[in-house]
Amino acid sequence: MHFDIEPGAEHAGGNLTITIEEPEAGRLFLRFAYVTGFAPGAGSEDEAYGEYIKSAYRQSDIDCVRIIRTLAAGGNPQ
Template identity: 40%
Template sequence: MKFEHLIEINNFDDPRADLLNREQLWFGLLLRAKEPTLFIPHMDACEITEESENVIKRVLDFGKFKVRDKVEFVPMQKLLFHIPAQGEIIESRLEISIDEPFPGRFFVRFIYEDSAIDEGPEAMYNDFRRSAYKETDIDSIRIIRQFAAQGLLDGPATANNRPVLS
């Protein structure tokens, strides 16, 4: 299955819309990788097991099961999530990138890929997954906007200024 969608960030045609700069958007997306429990309510915990300049390895705790993954990133541009096959989980990838068709007009592109068959009974399940992915991504952008409005994305998050949902 492959699923791709865009979310518009800065709509210059809507004067009521809060505009985000690239740094706020990037720090929000990076926060989604480093502190996913702020974005995924049914996740119990996330342990970062290894971190280098442009790679983090994590264990995502969903109570009954744990998922190991790796996130690579190109600063200010994109994040690449790789979940290797483990247990009943098939290998999958997610790429989140910032598109800027002209200065200040940002979109976030989400590309999900896995080896799930997209026909027969599996097709209905994949439709459900696509819908869930899109809703999670829309919620993530909403949370990023909330953190930006609170001034919490004007620099990288640290232990002292970790955003908290209010």
């Protein structure tokens, strides 16, 4: 899956790609890859904000996997 986020007045834009990999039979792996519009650079304001956003993305990814696992087990993610 691929999502593009257009830049706006309050957001730098970027994209998210989610791939499903099978490193060995019967084992699935989700890879979440983000690209943001923040400029890299040690000590820059964008870098600090980027780390904050990265943390939020990580939590969102964990929640997404939890919901997928619940649905796969035939449960209700609520």
